[in-house]
Amino acid sequence: MIERRSVDVELRWRASPLALSLASCAAVALAVALIGSRWQLVVFAAPLIGVLVSLRWQRPLPTAQVHAEPGLVRCFENERVRLEVWGNADDLTVEVADGAVLEVTRLPSGRLEIVASAPRWGRYPVTVRVHVTGKGGLLAGSPSAGSVTVAEMFVFPVAPAQSTALPRTELLDRLGTHLTRHVGRGVEYGGIRAYVPGDQLRTVNWPVSARRGSLHVTERLSERATDVVVLVDGYDQPPGPATEAAERTMRGAVQVVQSALRNGDRAGVVALGGHTRWLSADIGRRQFYRVLDAILGAGDGHETTPGTLAPRAAMPPGAVVVAFSTLLDTDFALALIDLCRRGHVVVAVDVLDGAPFEDLDDPLIARMWSMQRAFMYRDMRTIGVDVVGWSTDGTLDQVMGLVPRRRKRAAARR
Template identity: 35%
Template structure:
C-alpha cells in the first residue's frame, strides 16, 4: 500500500455560509474604552469631581475620532487538497478570507475535534487523531497544517475566525469547518505468503503438487495419446526405446482471507524508534495491510473480514485497486476513536472460499473470537492465528507502591488463561504465532514456511 493515495481524492473548495448581512458587534477594545469612559464620568456626575471629565475625554475621542469602515459581507472558503493520505502525513488546509469591502486584521483559533474518555486507555482522555502543527495568516489566507498520527477516519476540527474593522472597534465571527479525512494504515514489512496444501483451480504463480501446466519438473512418464510433442524427453526416449514425456507441477493462485479482531483494543508500549501510537488494533490493521500487499504483489487473491459490533467483509479479489478497497473497509473500524461493540455473529460463508488460507489477527481476549476460530477449523480451512498482544498487564497498584502477592497471583492467573487459550487452539490444529508489530511480519511467519498448511479433514 505504498505510494500515493488514489487519484481523484482532491476536493472542490468548500464555502462556509455566512449570515447575510454580516452581523457586527463591539470588539473587546471598544468595550474597554467605553468602560474606561464610564468609570471616569460616574465620579464626575455622582460626586461633582469634574476634574475626572478630561479623563473620560481620551477614550471617547478614541471611539469617535477614527471612523472605521467594514464590509457588509465576509466569507471563508476552505480548501483541502487531499482527503486521503497515510498515517504520519501532514495535511495542509487553506482558508481564504473574502469580503466586499475593506477590513482590518483578523484573529484565528484552531478548534480541535471533540475527544472522549476511554476506560480502555487507563481512564485518561484518548489521544487525538489530529494534531495541530502550525496556524498562519498571510494576507487574508490562513494556512493550517495538521499531523495525522494514526490511521482511521478523522474529523479535522474547525477554525474560529474573528474579523475586525479597520479601527479594531467592531468584529464579526466566522466558523470554518475543515471536514473529515481518511488516513490509511502503513503496511507492516512483509514478503512472506504462506501456501496451503490445496490450491483453487485458478492459474497463478504457485507450484501445486498436482501435475499440470507449469515450469517445475516432477518426473518422466510414458507417452499417452494427447500429450504435447514438445514435452517429449528425447534422451529418456532413446534410453528406454519408447516415448517418454516430462511432467510438471501445475501453477495455481492462492486465496487468503484476513480476519481482524476489533472486539478489544489495548494500548501497547511505545516504540523508541517509531513515533506512531500503538495498540493491539493498530498492530492488527498494519499487519493485515502488509499481508494483503504481499499477496496482491504475488498476483494472488485476498479478502478481509472485520470482527467488531457487526461483521463486515470484502470478498477476495486481486489488483492494486483491491488494496484500496481493503483500506476503505478497515476505515469503518475507527472514526474519531468510536468503536462498535456487541455480539459476534457467524462468519459469512461466501467470503471464505473452500480451501482458502485464513489469517486471524487477534489479541485473543474475547471468547467469541475463539469460538469463531473453532468454527473456521470445523469448515476445514487452514488457519494461522497471529497474537498481537505483546505485553503483560501492569499491576494496578497505587503510584509508587510495590506489587504485592495479590498482583503476582493475578498475573499468574492471567498467564494460565492465555496458556489455556493456546492449548485449545493447538488441539484444533491451529498454529499460533506472536507478533508485536515492531519486527517484520516475515520473522513471525518464517517457522510456518517449512511445509504447506493443511486444514482439518472434514
C-alpha cells in the same frame, strides 16, 4: 480529481472586546458624572452609548464557511502532503492532532498552505479555529465546539518487505504463483512418465524417449493461487500491553495483504468492532490502497454493516483467513469459530506480548496468565483455529512459518 470539502460553521456570538471597552468606558464616565456632579462627563459618554445603541441598526450577522482542498489526504509515515485551507472569516488558525508536524504558510491569494507529516500511522483530523466579527465589530463569533474539522489526514503504515508465507493447505484450482504437489501446467519439474494418448507433443521429453525406445513426457507441478482475507480486531482494549499490540496488528495486516497481492492472490479485509468494515477480495495495486482505507476507515470505498461476525459476502469460498487480535474479546473469538465452521482455514496471530496488567510484579500471576493463554491456544486448535503468538522478538514471516498444515474441509457447513 482533487476533492474539495466545504464546512458551514455554526457560530456562537458574544460581545467583542471593542463592545466591552465601549461599555466599560461609558459606565465609568456615567458613574463619575453621577457621583461628582460633573455633567461634562455625560457628553463624553453619549457617543459611546450611541455606538452601543446602534447595534440594532447594523447589518445582519454574517455566516462563516471554511473550505479545504483536498478534504481527505492519504499518505504513508513520514511522507509530506500539502493542502490548502481558506474561508470567509477574519482570522483562521489551523491545528492538527498531537503527533503530526504542521507547517502553515499564507499565500498571496489569502489561502493557507499546509504542509503536514506524521511519524506514526493513524487518523489526524485538521481543525480550524474561526474568528468572525459582526455588527460593526461589536460582536465576535466563534464555533460552538471551539474548532471545526475541515480536513482529515490518514497516515498509512509502512509494512516490512519480507514475504509472508500462507498457511500450508490445499489451494484453489486457479493459476497463481504458489507451488503445489499437483501435476499440471507449471514450470517446476514433477517427473517423467510414459506417453498416453491425449498428451501434448510439446511435453514429450525427446532425449529420454530416445534412450528408452518409447515416448515419455515430462510432468510439471502446478502453481496455484488463493484468496486471503485479513481479520482485524477493532474492539476496545484495556490499557497496558494491549494498546501497544495495535502497532503489530496494523503492520501485520498490511504485510499479509501486501505479500498476497505481490504473489498474485486476491486479498480482502474485515475489521470487526463497533460497525464492521469490510472489503471484498480482489487483485491489483489499487486493491492495496483500498485495503488500507478500509482498515483505517478512510473514504467510502468499503462496506459497513452491523454485527459481530464476518459477513458472508466478504469471505470467498475456500478463503484463507489470517486474524490479528489480542484474543481478549469474546465476540472476536466467536467470529473466528464461526469462520472455521464455514470451512475456512483460520489462523489467529496473538499480538499480545505479556499480561494486560499494569505494574505486574507478582511472578505467580504472570505464570498463571501464561498457562491460561496456553490452554486457550489448545482449545482453539481443537476447534480448528490455529493460534500463534507474535511478540517483539520475532518477525511475522517467522511466526507464520510455525502454522501447521491443515486440509480444507470438503464442504462448508451452512
